Amino acid sequence: MSVHSEVKRITTNVLKSMKKKGEKIACLTAYDYSMAKLVDAAGVELILVGDSASNVMAGHETTLPITLDQMIYHAQSVVRAVSRSLVVVDLPFGSYQGNSTQALKSAIRIMKESGAHAVKMEGGKEIEESIVRVLSAGIPVMGHLGLTPQSIYKFGTYTVRAKGNEEADLLKENAKLLTDLGCFGVVLEKIPRALAAEVTASIDIPTVGIGAGSGCDGQILVIHDMLGINKDFSPRFLRRYADLHTEMTNAFTGYIKDVKSGDFPSERESY
Numbered sequence: 001m002s003v004h005s006e007v008k009r010i011t012t013n014v015l016k017s018m019k020k021k022g023e024k025i026a027c028l029t030a031y032d033y034s035m036a037k038l039v040d041a042a043g044v045e046l047i048l049v050g051d052s053a054s055n056v057m058a059g060h061e062t063t064l065p066i067t068l069d070q071m072i073y074h075a076q077s078v079v080r081a082v083s084r085s086l087v088v089v090d091l092p093f094g095s096y097q098g099n100s101t102q103a104l105k106s107a108i109r110i111m112k113e114s115g116a117h118a119v120k121m122e123g124g125k126e127i128e129e130s131i132v133r134v135l136s137a138g139i140p141v142m143g144h145l146g147l148t149p150q151s152i153y154k155f156g157t158y159t160v161r162a163k164g165n166e167e168a169d170l171l172k173e174n175a176k177l178l179t180d181l182g183c184f185g186v187v188l189e190k191i192p193r194a195l196a197a198e199v200t201a202s203i204d205i206p207t208v209g210i211g212a213g214s215g216c217d218g219q220i221l222v223i224h225d226m227l228g229i230n231k232d233f234s235p236r237f238l239r240r241y242a243d244l245h246t247e248m249t250n251a252f253t254g255y256i257k258d259v260k261s262g263d264f265p266s267e268r269e270s271y
């Protein structure tokens, strides 16, 4: 029997034993109650309340504008829906980079006000003190390396990271550092699959890939992307499991037609 099917509630230890046993970890983002309820019931092990909410929920171009209060609002909605998955919440841009006291304060607010189970922070060595401080309060931390969207203005583009030796070596060092500090897992975003596989084999905490190939311990996708709600975003790593753009557009146009023609509501749909 698989580790995850035996447990009522997914914890960080469950994820670590899944890695040990070679069981893949399925993760998705969610930002609201209704979607999180579906995702949790389907059996996803980890739900990330990602700061991608800034893009897909609020319509911003980057993840930078979303605030700590807004992340807490999304996290509260997700936590209310979830009975089994581990809920991880992104510390948003500007809520932890200042210093470790700021990081701890922000992480405590997320845990206290939303009831989530862990936080995620982007970066390695440069945020080491903040990671240590948050961990010291008993808050599980997930790392995030490779393409870190909160640094988009430093990178300049959303292209694949760590293709060269120097950046790849730094990423390997940072993955080891996050492991040694006590992070329970790490997201690897948009890096060559050989590098992701090498990192995954070299550390004993789970790696969760997005655009990082099949060698990672788990995979994550942004829920709006995998449901095909947004037609304009088509990176190579994205597999669409539904075409909700078409389904929803058909539903809306059907409704408009029925309202205009007087077909809706019918007698049976009236009191």
Ligand code: KIV
Binding pocket: 029, 048, 049, 050, 051, 052, 053, 090, 187, 189, 210, 220, 222
């Ligand atoms: O914010 C987010 O959705 C993320 C995932 C892409 C990993 O960080």
